[in-house]
Amino acid sequence: MADSSQRWSCQFARALGLELQRATKSAFHSSSARGCGCGWRQGAFRAAPTVEAQMQACQRHDYHHHSAAARAQPEGKICWSCHRESAPTALLCDNERCRAIQPVGKGVTYFDLFLDEGKPSFDVNTGDLRRRFLKLQQTVHPDSFSQKEDVERKLAEAQSSWINHAYATLKDPLSRARYLLKLQGREIGEKDQISDPELLMEIMESREEIEMAKTESQVADIRLRNERQVAGAIECLSQAFASGDLARARDLTHRLQYLRRISQTVHGWEPSDA
DSSP states (O other): OHHHHHHHHHHHHHHHHHHHHHHHHHHHHHHHHHGGGGSOOTTOOOOOOOHHHHHHHHHHOOSSOOOTTTOOOOOOEEOTTTOOEEOTTOSBOSOTTTOOBOOOOTTOOHHHHHSSSOOOOSOOOHHHHHHHHHHHHHHHOGGGGTTSOHHHHHHHHHHHHHHHHHHHHHHSHHHHHHHHHHHTTOOOOTTOOOOOHHHHHHHHHHHHHHHHOOSHHHHHHHHHHHHHHHHHHHHHHHHHHHHTOHHHHHHHHHHHHHHHHHHHHHHTOOOOOO
């Protein structure tokens, strides 16, 4: 997911290219002609980042996953259209006379956008998460910008995709745990090997048990036991993150990851013809 997120965010920055540059220049000239009529204070103007600067930032930054060592606090952003500063999480320009759609803010995490306090937490209310997702998507849905300039249509597509990635990550306990660990510099790689011999033995025994199962009843028992283990791992993860025990949280995330794979194997079970 992280790779695909990086790909589209960089592609979107490149795609904006001349459209954003033209829009920025146009807004600058028109605002200069209006003078202070737009409400700016003299001397308060700050130039919006150039297209080249935004592309370089995109290449340097992963907007979706930031390690604790490298991640700075979200920065305010300068509107590409009116050049006023907006909050880092603003989807639309804070200037009521502008309200142009904005790019994803530098340093903004999924929690910043989806939780009121923005504080990363394993414990989230999935109902609230869903309602927030629908509200955010309503604001930036590409269909609402179909009659706008090309630059705004591209920004709407990028924001909508970013929000989809964020929601998909936060609503699932496993991906949420992995994301939290990433933010804390404890990322779990796709190729990480199991170091816990007890967990390895448990996984091997479960897989063998599934392979040896002959009836639906036997598989149902395995499924029920695995579901209980998944629920237990999620509860322990909540406690580990709440207490700041990241080493235990990482081990439990590994465990949940492999329990999920066992669940997938169980759901794909079919009786043998033999």
